[in-house]
Amino acid sequence: MKVAIVGFGFSAEKGHIPAYRDRSDIHLTAVVDPVTARRAAALRQYQNIRVYETFDDLLEEYSDEIDIIDICLPNAFHMENVKRALAADKHVLCEKPLVLNKAEYYELVEIANQRKRILYPCHNYKFAPAIVHAAYLINSGEIGQPLFASFNIFGAGFQSGVPQWQPDWRKNKELSGGGIMIDHGLDAISVAQTLFGGSPQSISAHTRNLNQAGSQLEDLAVFCLDWEGKLINISLSSLGSIPKAYYRIQGTEGEISIENNDIFLSVKDKPVQHIFVPTYFDDPGHANWFNGVIDNLLDCIKTKNTEPFPLMEAGLVLDIVEKANYSSNNGGTWMGLEFTAKSLQMV
Structure with missing residues (x-):
């Protein structure tokens, strides 16, 4: 399969390129x-690729040679460019968030179905090795029935982009579409879905702007999800000095704790088991997770699965973010969630 990247920023260079370079079943042939x-x-990294200044130039000159368009643009540009890629009958891999509201989401899903093309949001946390292994432990019954989870994600400000084009675009609401909820919140929700399957029924949330003078973006979010009888508490902050992530899942028979590359499995009446799983949450490129994304994308293309699981999850995320903002504006009131993921587990 031949792929063209649209938007050669941090995510493309540090996250996508290393995986493409090491594979024989997918080939990067163009960059816009x-x-x-x-x-x-x-x-400099791919001497034999074609480069284009505009998406139109690519489609006019080289469209027949491309199977997949990889959208790595700032969030506000996803909708327009995904539509153009689908209209050109290309499969689409798009950086997260796929779009910024549910109306745009449903429009793209309809277009992808009409065109019979795969639309695949890059929810790479589903393929983080520590998360995958923790899901295996939970599904194996190691901690009994899961009851409660606490995720604490601390960022050090908003991720900077490349210096050649608006490196602080994530601080601009018109370009980013939101603050920490649309960024780290999306990943935390994806982790919860990977660990527990299914969908949450309601949310209570509080978001704050504590350190962004003159900004409309939240830099702190604390929310609780009622997830099919389990309570999942998620705390997100961009106020830290270094990025850190901690995940803790408690069940009827024990608990699992994840911190970077270390998983600790505590089961009643047994010694604590330490499992080393190289994951590197503190590496913002997450290049070692991207192969899982590509594997699943290629499988969806092969099986003609126009409803890949991350696409279903993208709708769930948008519903949660929308209801979280409403809840926070109304004193943290519990809000029902409308979107239900069709599949309980990824295939």
């Missing part, structure tokens, strides 16, 4: 970026 320096950066 309006910034000359970014096209030059792409050529």
Whole structure:
């Protein structure tokens, strides 16, 4: 399969490129970026690829040679460019969040179904090795019936982009679409779904802007999900000095704790088991997780599965973010969630 990247920023260069380079079943053949320096950066890493200033140039000159469009643009540009890629009958891999509201989401899902093309949001946390292993432990019954989970994700400000084009675009609401909820919140929700399957029924949330003077973006979010009888408490902050993530899942027979590359399994009446699983949550590129994304995307293309699980999850995330904002504006009141993931587990 041949792929073209649209937007050669941090995610493309540090997260996607390393995986493409090491595979034989998918080949990067073109890059689109309006910034000359970014096209030059792409050529330094892939000397034999084509580079284009605009998406139109790619489609006019090279469309027949492309199977997959990989959208790595800032959030606000996803909708327009995904539509153009689908209209050109390409499968689409799109960086998260897929879009910024449910109306856009349903429109893209309908177009993808009409075109019979795969639309695949890059929910890479589903393939983080520590999360995958913890899901295996839970599904194996190691901690009994899960009851409660606590996720604590501490960021050090908002992730910067490449210096050649608005490196602080994530601080601009018009470009990012939101603060920490649309960023780290999406990943935390994806982790919860990977660990427990199914969908939450309601949410209570509090969001704050504590350190972003003159900004409309929240840098702190604390929310609780009632997830099919389990309570999941998620705390997100971009106020830290270094990025850190901690996950803890408690069940009727024990608990699982995850911190970076370390999983601790505590089961009643047994010694604590330490499991080393190289994951590197503190590496913002997460290049070692991207192969799982590609594997699942290619499988969906092969089986003609136009409803890949991350696409269903993207709708769930948008519903949660919308209801979290409403809940926070109304004193943390519990809000019912409307979106239900069709599949309980990823295939």
